[in-house]
Amino acid sequence: MTGSDDWRDGIFAALKAADIRQVGYVPDAGHARLIERCQADPEIRAVSLTTEEEGIALAAGAWLGGQRAALLMQSSGVGNCINMLSLAKSCRFPLTMLVTMRGEWAEFNPWQVAMGSKTQAALELMDVLVYRVDEAADAAETVAAALEIAFNGGLATAVLLSQRLIGAKRWVK
C-alpha cells in the first residue's frame, strides 16, 4: 500500500487517502510514529487531548464543519470514551478510533489488563464496529476499510492494534 515497510506508515497513508484532516490523540508509545507523522503533515491538525473522550466530541465538531477526523488512543482510553460515544451513536457521526492494545500479549503491568481485556466488549456494547489487527501486513487495509465504512455510513468503527503487533512495553531497559 505504501513505499515504506513500516505498518505505521501504511496506516498514515490510509488516513491521508481518506482525507483525514483532524487527528485527536493522547500521547502513546505505540502510536508515537503515527502521531509524529500527523504532526508533521501541514494538512492535518493533530490535537493533543487531556482525555480520550474529548476526541469523540472533537470528531463530531469536525464533521459538523465538513472535515474528517480520526482518533488515536490506547486501550485504557476506550474506557474513558463510553458515555461520549452516545454522541456518535445518537447523531450517527462517522468515527474511527485506532486503538493500541495493552493488557494482552506479554503485559508486564497487571493494571492494564482490566481495561485491555474488556476493550472490544466495551466498544461493542456502544455499537462501535470493531476490527482487530494481529499481523503487520493487515494494518493499512484494515484501517482503510474501517474509515470507509465509517464515512460511508455514519458509523462508529474501531481498529484494535494488538499488543503482539506493537511489541510489549519493555520495562527493564
Place this chain on the structure above:
Amino acid sequence: MTAGTNQKRLDRRAAIRVLLAERGETLLVTGLGSTTYDAASVGDDEGNFYLWGAMGGAAMVGLGLAIARLDRPVLVVTGDGDTLMGLGALATIGVEAPPNLAIAVFDNGRYAETGMQPSHTDSAVDLVGVARACGIAAAIDIADEAALADFARAAQAKERTLFARVAILADEPPRVLPSRDGVYLKTRFRRATGVE
C-alpha cells in the same frame, strides 16, 4: 471571583438574547440542558447544534468545528456543570487557541436540570481563573448586558479564543425544547452551512 451570593447576576434568557442578537454567520453549539433551551427560546436556527447528552463535550465539539470552519465564528454556550465535567477541554483549547472560538459559560453555580444542587463554582471554583491558567488569556467575568454585548461583538471578529463566565440567576424559566433528533440536527446543520 467565585459565585458569591451578592454578585449581580443576569437573567439567562436576557443573556442569550444579547449574545445572539447580531449573530451574523455565527455557528452555535449548546450544552446539555438549560443552555439548549435558552438558545431555542431565541428561535430555532439551522446553524445551531444542540447537545442533548454527551455532558462535558460542548466545548470540544466547538473546537472541532472551529478548526474545520476558520471562516466562521463559532460560539459555545454551555453551563457550569458541563464545563466542570470536561474541564480538561479548556486545557486542550488553550493549547490549540483557535481564533474563531468563543465559549460563554452560563454559570448559576447549580445543576438546574437535576434539582438545583450546588456545583463547584458555587463555592471554590473560579472558571475564569481556570480558563486563564489553561492559556486562554482573553477570559473574563461578565455580569451585565453591556459587557456581554461587547463579548458577542468580539466573537464575531475571530481574532483570538475567548472565554466568558456569565453570572446568571439560579432560576428555571419555561423550557423551550428544540428537536432531540441528533441525526436531523447534524444533517440540517451541515446542509445549512454548505458542507453536505
